[in-house]
Amino acid sequence: MIYYIICAVAGYLIGSIPFGYILVKLRKGVDIRTLGSGNIGATNVGRVIGWPWGILCFLLDAAKGFIPTLYVFFNLSLSPQVMYELSQNDPYTHYSVYFPEAGSAIAIGLGIILGHLFPVYIRFKGGKGVASALGVFSALTSNATMIAFIVWLIFFLALRYISFASIMAAISLPISFAWVTQFEYPRIWEYYYTIPLLATCIFVALLVIIKHIPNIKRLIAGTEPKVRLWGAKPQINTDEHK
Secondary structure, three states: OHHHHHHHHHHHHHHOOOHHHHHHHHHHOOOHHHOOOOOOOHHHHHHHHOHHHHHHHHHHHHHHHHHHHHHHHHHHHOOHHHHHHHOOOOOOOOHHHHHHHHHHHHHHHHHHHHHHHOOHHHOOOOOOOHHHHHHHHHHHOHHHHHHHHHHHHHHHHHHOOHHHHHHHHHHHHHHHHHHHHHHHOOHHHHHHHHHHHHHHHHHHHHHHHHHOHHHHHHHHHOOOOOOOOOOOOOOOOOOOOO
């Protein structure tokens, strides 16, 4: 339990790194929280200083979720104890060793997402968690995350609303994970891994949707801006967040 707490706290501190805030500050010398939608995420960064910077922000936010989570996941799975159990020709013995420890990867991943949503370094005003969640769940359940990304891509290309595509991807993630679980994981893993991870998927999906409530209101009102990746100019003086 102590190790889970340490992983969650470390993840929170990593997730709190506000790459969007840093990029805009370095590029323009201004606080992105006073511009555009007021959000530090990749979409607002793209609108404020240009989409190449928004894409860079997205990649950095995804990387801060993916790399630490993957490191914890595989660092534990390749420990001497696990490798010993894997060598004993019992296809089920190692599950009881590996998957209780895999909870540490879930803990650090959830900490990273919470850190991105509520970063301690800039008074808890963070992004909407989509990029960091993509990174985290790519490390924890790549197949379900790929399905969710395809859902995002379909809705984005069809409607050009990043917010709506993100909401639909968030909804699809726990559904996708529940579906792929029946093919990927033996039943012996349920208690230690699949049930906790499914609960995490549902919890994060709800957080992402809640963070998109202003976007939902604008979608209903017909005022949510569509994305133009080509030919779009940075919009420094906008009062969308007011």
